[in-house]
Amino acid sequence: MxxxxxxxxxxxxxxxxxxxMTGAQEEDVVAALAPRxxxxxxxxxxxxxxxxxxxxxxxPKDRWEATVQKMRHWGAEITEEEAGLLVRFLxxxxxxxxxxxxxxxxxxxxxxxPLTQEPAAEGPLVGVAVRxxxxxxHNCQACHGTGATGGFGPKLAKNPxxxxxxxxxxxxxxxxxxxxxxxxxxxxxxIADIHAWLLTK
Amino acid sequence: MxxxxxxxxxxxxxxxAFLLGGLALWRRVQPAQAEPAGVVETGPQTxxxxxxxxxxxxxxxxxxxxxxxxxxxxRSHFGPPEAALIAEADWRLRVGGLIEHPLELTLKDLKQFExxxxxxxxxxxxxxxxxxxxxxxxxxxxxxxxxxxxxxxVRLRDLLAKAGVRPAAKHVQLQGADRPVVTSVPLFTRxxxxxxxxxxxxxxxxxxxxxxxxxxxxxxxxxxxxxxxADSCIKWLTDITVQADEAKGYYMQTAYRVxxxxxxxxxxxxxxxxxxxxxxxxxxLIASPGNxxxxxxxxxxxxxxxxxxxxxITTVELSFDEGRTWEQARLVGEDEPYxxxxxxxxxxxxxxxxASILCRATDSAGQVQPQTTAWNPSGFLWNGWxxxxxxxxx
Numbered sequence: 011m012x013x014x015x016x017x018x019x020x021x022x023x024x025x026x027x028x029x030x031m032t033g034a035q036e037e038d039v040v041a042a043l044a045p046r047x048x049x050x051x052x053x054x055x056x057x058x059x060x061x062x063x064x065x066x067x068x069x070p071k072d073r074w075e076a077t078v079q080k081m082r083h084w085g086a087e088i089t090e091e092e093a094g095l096l097v098r099f100l101x102x103x104x105x106x107x108x109x110x111x112x113x114x115x116x117x118x119x120x121x122x123x124p125l126t127q128e129p130a131a132e133g134p135l136v137g138v139a140v141r142x143x144x145x146x147x148h149n150c151q152a153c154h155g156t157g158a159t160g161g162f163g164p165k166l167a168k169n170p171x172x173x174x175x176x177x178x179x180x181x182x183x184x185x186x187x188x189x190x191x192x193x194x195x196x197x198x199x200x201i202a203d204i205h206a207w208l209l210t211k
Numbered sequence: 212m213x214x215x216x217x218x219x220x221x222x223x224x225x226x227x228a229f230l231l232g233g234l235a236l237w238r239r240v241q242p243a244q245a246e247p248a249g250v251v252e253t254g255p256q257t258x259x260x261x262x263x264x265x266x267x268x269x270x271x272x273x274x275x276x277x278x279x280x281x282x283x284x285x286r287s288h289f290g291p292p293e294a295a296l297i298a299e300a301d302w303r304l305r306v307g308g309l310i311e312h313p314l315e316l317t318l319k320d321l322k323q324f325e326x327x328x329x330x331x332x333x334x335x336x337x338x339x340x341x342x343x344x345x346x347x348x349x350x351x352x353x354x355x356x357x358x359x360x361x362x363x364x365v366r367l368r369d370l371l372a373k374a375g376v377r378p379a380a381k382h383v384q385l386q387g388a389d390r391p392v393v394t395s396v397p398l399f400t401r402x403x404x405x406x407x408x409x410x411x412x413x414x415x416x417x418x419x420x421x422x423x424x425x426x427x428x429x430x431x432x433x434x435x436x437x438x439x440x441a442d443s444c445i446k447w448l449t450d451i452t453v454q455a456d457e458a459k460g461y462y463m464q465t466a467y468r469v470x471x472x473x474x475x476x477x478x479x480x481x482x483x484x485x486x487x488x489x490x491x492x493x494x495x496l497i498a499s500p501g502n503x504x505x506x507x508x509x510x511x512x513x514x515x516x517x518x519x520x521x522x523x524i525t526t527v528e529l530s531f532d533e534g535r536t537w538e539q540a541r542l543v544g545e546d547e548p549y550x551x552x553x554x555x556x557x558x559x560x561x562x563x564x565x566a567s568i569l570c571r572a573t574d575s576a577g578q579v580q581p582q583t584t585a586w587n588p589s590g591f592l593w594n595g596w597x598x599x600x601x602x603x604x605x
Contacts, residue, residue: 058392060261066351070477077348085395106346152392153262162262162290188261 031102039102045194047099048115053195054086057152061115061190064100068108071101087148135198137206145200146207149192158211163189167211178205255282259350263290264427267338267355273498273516276544276553277330278358280419285427286335286356288399288462292388292447302431304415308384308453311375318417318431324365327414331437331549332359332518333444336467336488339584339593345476347590354496354597359516359551362435364416367451368409376405376453383408384458385434387447401467402458403436403443407489412437412549415448437549438520440488440592442467463487469587476586491520493580494594495527495554495572504601511558513540515597517572518551527554530569531561534582534596537571563605570597 031039051061069077074097082088088096103112146158153163160166171178182201185191192201256266267284295301299318306314335356337349367383384402391398407413416435417424424430429446436443457463468485495517500506517524523546528537544553560566571580583595 056262058396059263062258063260063350066259067348068346069348070345073348084397085393 036102036105039098043095043099043102047096049194050088050092050096051115052190052192053149054088054092055081056190057086057148060188065104065112065115067100067104068106069101069104070106071097074100074104135202137199137202137204139203139207139210141200142203142205142207145196146204149196149200150204153189158208166208169208172205172208175205255279256285257353257355259352263287265350267352268358270354270496270498271501272355273359273496274514276359276550277420278360280360280422280425280428283333283358283360283419283428284335284356286350286441287389287446289389289391289396291426292390296388296449297426297431297447299431302388302449304432304449304451306370306374306451306453308451309377309380309455310371310453311377312373314370314374316370321365321370321415321417321432324369326363327366328361328363328418329412329414329435329437329549330359330361330545330547331435332357332491332551333435333441334358334491336440336442336591337589339595340590342593342595343584343586343590345586347586347588349590357496359518360420361418362414362416363418363421364414364432364435366411367413367415367434368411370415370451371409371453374453376409379455380453381405381455382453382457384450384452384454385443385445385448386450386452387429387433387445388449389447397461399445399462400458400460401443401445401463402454403434403439405453407436407439407443439490442488457487466589467591468589469591473585474587488591491518492584492592492594493517493519493522493572493574493578494597495524495570495580496597497568497570497599500568500599500601502599502601504599505604506560506601507604508560508563511560513556513558513568514554515570516551516553519572519574519576519578522574522576522578523548524552524572525575526573527552528571528573529556529558530571531558531566533567534569540570560603563603565600566603567598567600570599 051064055061055064067074067077078088078093078096078100082093146154150158150166153161154166155161155163158166166172171181179201180186181189182196182204183191183193196204255269255272257269258264258266260266265286268278268282272278272282291297302318304314304316304321306316335352338352338356339354340347340349341351341353371383382402382404384400386398386400389399403413414435415432416429417432419425419428424433429444429448432448433446434444434448467488469488471484471486474483496515497513498515500511500513513529515527517527524542527540527542529540530537538556540554540556542552542554546552558568573579580594580596584593
C-alpha cells in the first residue's frame with residue numbers, strides 16, 4: 011500500500027517534469043517518502059549531527075542535491091538510490107516556501123503503536139551478541155560512545171535499563187527526549203542483538 | 212512609583228503564569244515529542260543543534276556589557292574533544308613549521324609568558340544567517356551567535372618570537388583537538404595570515420571572564436583574534452604550524468569564504484572569486500525591549516550594543532517609522548577597542564498598538580550599517596538593521 015502510493019507519486023513527479031509542484035503534490039511526495047527518508051536521516055545523517063540541523067533548512071532542490079552529495083563524499087553511508095530519495099523528500103518538505111514551523115522530523119515514526127506485547131509474534135527473540143556489536147557501532151555509537159561507555163547520550167554498559175526489557179524496547183522503538191525513534195530503522199532482531207551485546211559490556 | 216510597582220507585580224504574575232503554562236506544556240509533550248520543530252529553549256541558551264551542540268544567547272542577555280560564560284553562544288563543527296585529549300597532565304601545545312626552535316609547552320609553561328587581558332566581541336561568521344534571502348544552508352542563527360567577554364592569556368607573537376619565525380613564513384595554521392565522528396570528514400583546520408598572528412592583540416586565551424576557559428569554549432586554550440570573526444578563534448588548540456601557504460582543506464579553501472564583490476542571489480557558486488571571512492562588519496542589536504514585549508505608554512528605555520571589527524562606534528540611531536527618520540541614542544558605559552559599545556534611548560511611544568523599533572550604527576571609518584547585507588552563498592557577515600516589534604499598551 012505504502013509502496014504503491016510512493017510509486018504513484020514518483021510517476022506523477024516524472025510526468026510533471028521540471029514544473030514546480032503544487033502544495034498537494036508536495037504533501038503526497040512527503041507522505042509517500044517519509045517513512046524511508048526519515049529513517050535514513052535518523053540512521054545515517056544523525057551519526058554526525060542531530061536531525062534538527064536538517065529540519066531548519068529551507069533550500070531549493072539543487073542545494074539539497076549539493077548538500078546530500080557533500081555528505082556522501084564525507085562518508086555518510088547512503089547509496090545513490092537513497093541519495094535520490096532523500097533529495098526528493100527534502101526538497102518537497104524543506105523548500106524555500108515551506109512554513110517556519112513543521113512537525114518534528116520523526117513525529118510519524120514516534121506515532122508507532124505502543125509496545126504492548128512480546129516483540130515477535132512467533133515467541134521471544136533471542137539476541138545474538140556478536141551481531142549486536144556491529145549494529146551498535148553503525149547506529150548507536152555516535153551518541154552512546156565506543157563500547158557503550160556514554161557520550162552525548164547516556165552510558166549503556168551496565169545501565170539499569172538493560173534489566174527492564176520493556177522500557178529498553180519502548181525507548182529504542184519510540185525514542186525518548188532527545189533520542190530519536192529507531193522502530194523504522196532497526197528490526198526487532200537487530201534490537202534484540204543490540205540488547206544481548208549490551209549485556210556483555 | 213506605584214505604577215511601576217503594579218507593572219512589576221503584573222510582570223511577575225505573567226512570568227509565573229508563563230512558567231506554569233510552559234511546565235504544563237512540557238509535561239504534556241513528554242516523552243513522545245520533547246521539543247517543537249524549531250527552536251529549543253533550554254535554560255540560558257537557544258539551542259539550534261543538539262549535537263554537535265550549537266546554541267545562541269537570548270538577545271536580552273546583551274543588556275550586560277560582559278556576556279556570562281554559561282550563556283555565551285556555542286558553536287563547533289564536531290563538539291568538544293574527548294576529555295583525555297585535553298586533560299592538563301597530557302595536553303601540550305606544539306609550535307612547528309617554518310621556525311628555528313620547535314616548542315612543546317604545558318599549560319604551566321605557557322603561563323610563564325606575559326599575561327594579557329583583552330575585552331573582545333566574539334561572533335560566529337554565520338550570525339544572522341537566517342535573515343538572508345534567498346535562504347542559504349547552514350545553522351540558522353538569528354541574532355545571538357555573538358558575545359562580549361574578557362579573554363586572558365598570552366600573546367601569540369611572544370610564542371612565535373621564542374620559536375623564531377623564518378623569513379618564508381606567511382601564514383599560521385591552527386589546529387584544535389576536536390575530531391569528527393567519522394574519519395572521512397575533514398578536520399577543522401584553519402590559518403590566519405602572519406600579520407594577524409603577530410598583532411600584539413592576538414592572544415591564546417586560557418581564561419574567560421576571569422574563570423578557567425570552559426570546555427564548550429575551548430578549554431584549555433583557544434585563539435582570540437580581536438576584531439575578526441570567530442572562524443579564526445580555534446578552540447581546544449593543540450598545534451600551531453608556521454607555513455608559507457594558507458591551510459589546506461575544506462574549512463579554509465572552500466568554507467568560510469565570501470565573494471570579493473557583490474553577486475546576484477543564487478548565483479556565482481563555482482568560479483566566483485572568494486576570500487576568507489576575516490574582519491567583523493559594523494553591527495548593532497536591540498537588547499531590550501524584546502520582540503513581542505508589551506511596553507507601557509510612559510518613557511521606555513531602549514538599550515542595546517553596537518560594534519565594528521577594527522573601528523570605534525561613533526553613533527547609534529533608532530527609527531520608529533520604518534527608517535524614514537532616525538533619532539540618536541546615547542552611547543554609555545565602557546569604551547574599549549574590540550569590545551562592543553552599549554547604548555540607551557528614552558522612547559516615548561506616541562500611540563498604542565504595535566510598534567517597530569529599528570536600529571543602526573555608524574563607525575569611525577564612516578561606514579553606516581546597511582538595511583540588508585549583500586547575499587552570499589553561505590550566508591556570512593549579516594549586519595542588516597536590527598528590528599524589534601513590541602505592543603504599546605493602551
